[in-house]
Amino acid sequence: MGLEEKLPSGFLLTTVEQAVGLIRKSSMWPATFGLACCAIEMMSVGGPRYDIARFGMERFSATPRQADLMIVAGRVSQKMAPVLRQIYDQMSEPKWVIAMGVCASSGGMFNNYAIVQGVDHVVPVDMYLPGCPPRPEMLMDAVLKLHDKVQNTKLGAHREHEIEEEERRRLRTLPLVEQTEGAAS
Numbered sequence: 001m002g003l004e005e006k007l008p009s010g011f012l013l014t015t016v017e018q019a020v021g022l023i024r025k026s027s028m029w030p031a032t033f034g035l036a037c038c039a040i041e042m043m044s045v046g047g048p049r050y051d052i053a054r055f056g057m058e059r060f061s062a063t064p065r066q067a068d069l070m071i072v073a074g075r076v077s078q079k080m081a082p083v084l085r086q087i088y089d090q091m092s093e094p095k096w097v098i099a100m101g102v103c104a105s106s107g108g109m110f111n112n113y114a115i116v117q118g119v120d121h122v123v124p125v126d127m128y129l130p131g132c133p134p135r136p137e138m139l140m141d142a143v144l145k146l147h148d149k150v151q152n153t154k155l156g157a158h159r160e161h162e163i164e165e166e167e168r169r170r171l172r173t174l175p176l177v178e179q180t181e182g183a184a185s
């Protein structure tokens with residue numbers, strides 16, 4: 001018995017945006033970007049116990065050109081920041097970023113000159129994940145919430161959001177006087 005015999009007869013109606021959203025969220029390929037202890041928890045979601053393959057994500061991509069999700073798992077050192085940005089730039093559009101754990105989200109307990117105080121200083125972040133380290137279940141919960149976001153994103157809107165993020169980041173790095181002028185204009 002073929003699949004077509006089990007489908008209801010008639011029409012299935014949807015919008016192009018909904019169909020594209022379904023395709024995008026069902027075939028996300030994460031880039032490997034494990035930086036510290038959080039990466040161990042990230043790796044475990046690929047194993048049989050948590051089995052992230054259920055969501056079409058079993059393939060962690062070694063090349064950023066075939067990845068559309070960056071999971072930043074661990075603290076980002078100042079020296080690593082340009083590398084992270086380069087990998088992000090090499091990923092194909094549209095792309096998303098999860099900051100996994102307090103270190104990636106805000107620097108965490110590493111409030112010092114060597115660590116970037118939140119990866120959103122370097123790339124736009126779509127989802128922040130608390131915890132030190134977050135459990136694999138938390139990462140999977142963040143992934144599913146991101147799937148909902150992807151499903152409901154209008155075509156082209158993700159890029160607009162990214163441009164806004166870029167502008168906010170640029171303003172953050174300017175001296176205070178210039179920031180005030182930039183925000184006023």
Ligand code: SF4
Nearest residue numbers: 037038101103132133
């Ligand atoms: S949040 Fe905790 S577990 Fe994750 S990288 Fe930082 S110190 Fe390690």
